[in-house]
Amino acid sequence: MQKSAQTGLNLISVPVRIKGTFLPATLLQPVTAQLLHLRSGLEQRLKEGAASLLCSAPVVLDLSQLPDALDFQGLLVMCRELQIQLVAVRTNQPELQQQAQAAGLVALNEVERAAPAANQESLPRTRVHEGPVRGGQQILCETGDVIILGSVNPGAEVLASGHIHVYGKLLGRVLAGIHGDQQARIFAHQLNAELLAIAGCYLTGQAAMLSATESPVCIELVENKLQCRCC
Template structure:
C-alpha cells in the first residue's frame, strides 16, 4: 500500500490569520527624480533595513495630481533598490484603479482625513463628544502583558496584539518585537521594536541597553544611526512627543 491516496486527499494549503509588520511609504506627491533621490538618501542611512523590505504606499496624505501618479514607474524605482511594493493604502477611486492596474493590493485608508473632512461643526446632543485617547478611563480588566523569558533570536518575531510585551532577555539583531502597548526589554535591544502598533501614541519602549536597528511608536520611527545620538548602549526609555521620538536615560526619566 502507498500513501498516494491519502496525499491526494490532503489539501495543498491552508489559510491562517497572521500579523506582519509593514513599513508604509507616505506619498505626498510623485515626481520620478525627486522620489528616487529621496529613496536613495533613505537607503544610505540604513542599507540593511531597506534591503528586500516589503512596503505599502500610503495615499492618505497624497496632494499631487492623480495624472502624475504612475505606479509602474514607482514600482520600477523601488525594485531597482531591492524594495518590494505589495500594496496601496487609501486614495480615491481613480488612484485605487491605477493601483489595481499595476497588480497591487488595495487596502483601506486610515480614515483620519475622512473623519476630519466630514466632522460636523457641532455633534448632536444625543451623541457623546469624542474624547482624546489618553482621556479614556482605564479598563477594570486591562489586557494581560505577554512575557517572554527566552532571548528573541534573529529572524524571530514576537507580538503582543492587545497589551504590553515584556522580554526578560535580549532581542538580538534581526529579531522583531511588536506590541499594542509598551515594550520592556530587560537586556540589550539589538533588533527592531515597534510599540503602539495600533496607533497608541502614549506607548513607550524601555530597554536596559539601546542597540536597536529600529524603534517605532505608533508608526513614527528612528533607525540605528539616529538612535546613537542619545543613550546608546545605556538604559533608556523612548516615547513620542510632538510626533518625534525622544530618548531619555532611565536615570533621568
C-alpha cells in the same frame, strides 16, 4: 496488493499548506503629490538608514492623506528607481485601485478600525514573554504592552500597540505604538538595537546604534523625533 498501494498513496501529505500569519510591512504615506518633493524626501530617508524599512521589507503605499491628484505611474517608476519594494496600495479610489492591480500590486481599501462595543472589554492587555526573543522570531501585541523577560537578539522583532519593556539586552528590532500611539515608550536594560520605532517614527542602522548604552534607557517620541535618556 493494488488496494495496499492505493492506501499508501492516500497517506501522502498535501503538496501545499495555507496558513494565516502576520508579517510586518512598512507603511509609506505620501502627504504631497509633488513627485520631486517626494523623491527628495525619500532619498534623504534612505541616506539616514531607512533602507531596511523601504528596500528590504514589503512596503504598502497608503494614499489616504493626499490632498491633490497624483501621478501614480510616475510614483511607481520613482519607487522602482529607488528600489522600494512595493507590494500593495491602500486607497478607496477605484481608478487608483485599477492602476495598482494592473501594475501587479494588491489593492487594499482604507478600512477604519471599528470602535469596541459598549459591552466589550476595552482595557489594554499586556503580553509577557519569558526568555530571549531569538533571531527570526516575532512577538506581537496589538492590544497593549509587551514585556520581555530576557533579551531581544539580533534579527528578532517585537511589536506592540503600547509600550515595550525589555529586561535584558535590546539588540534586534522593536516597534512600539504600532497603531499610532505617540505616548508609547521603549524601555531596555541595555541598548544596541537594529531598529527603534514609535508611532511610525524610527531610528535604524547606524542612527539606532548611536544610541547604544549599557545602562537602563527609555526611548520616547518628542516632536516627532525619537529621544533616548537614561532611566
